[in-house]
Amino acid sequence: MKSIQLNLRNLSQLAMAGIFVAAFTLASCNKKDDDNTDPGDNNPNTENPIPQMGSGTLVAIKTQNITSTPIGDITTTIGLGVAVFTENGFNSFTDAGTVELKGNALTKHANNSYAFTPSLTNPTGIDLSGDITWDVSGNGNIPAFSHTVNTAFPNVGAITSSSDVSKSGYTLTVASVNNADSVYFQVGSVLKVLPGNAVSCQFTADDLSELSTGASIVQVAPIKISNADYGGKTFYFINESTSSVSANITN
DSSP states (O other): OOHHHHHHHHHHHHHHHHHHHHHHHHHHHOOOOOOOOSTTOOOOOOOOOOOOOOOOEEEEEEEEEEEEEEEEEEEEEEEEEEEOOSSTTTSSSSSOOOOTTEEOOOOEOTSOEEOOOOOOBTBOOOOOOOOOEEEEEEEEOOEEEEEEEEEEEEEOOOOOOOOOOTTEEEEBBSOEESSEEEEEETTTTEEEETTTOOOOOEEEEEHTTOSEEOOOOOOEEEEEEEEEEETTTTEEEEEEEEEEEEEEEEE
């Protein structure tokens, strides 16, 4: 019972970490080919391909978090989903009707973004094993469609760097990354994107200068991207895996 209570206490923080990376991924995918700056001052230029988002991007996220407790490490795996659609090049999001990931309805928010987060009655979220299926009912210029993602999830190993993060500089490392197009490295709210074979990322004192000290999260998230056309419009589908640990940020 203690382990279940612990998982539920960490549920909100873990889910938001996964969705935060997904949201950053969506913003990054909207980067124009001739733009030489990455979104956010802390993100370096990279050579990995940055696709256009078409008329919508839908992200399935497998999160894995390891929490140290007096009774040993506890691994929590949660399935999440995020989706956004547009009619104006992502200057704003548009209503696409209902959106389901493997039969689980995503909640539409006031800005027309869609997200699925776990609840106390469903603490592990969506089961993302097997085929990844998306169902969109459509609305206005966003067509109705059903799509099965043929691309496998990328694999990510456990984080191997220290959970003690010094703002004077920190290198975030992970045991392995496979089958990824790009890899996102996150320390607190600071994110960097590297090519799909990267297993470590250095954060300088300048990168980390705006972070507050105290409890936080470090996370590594490889992504794999595919696309399909429906109703004459292109939609992008991202499978994302994340490995996260609780961290303590110090000066």
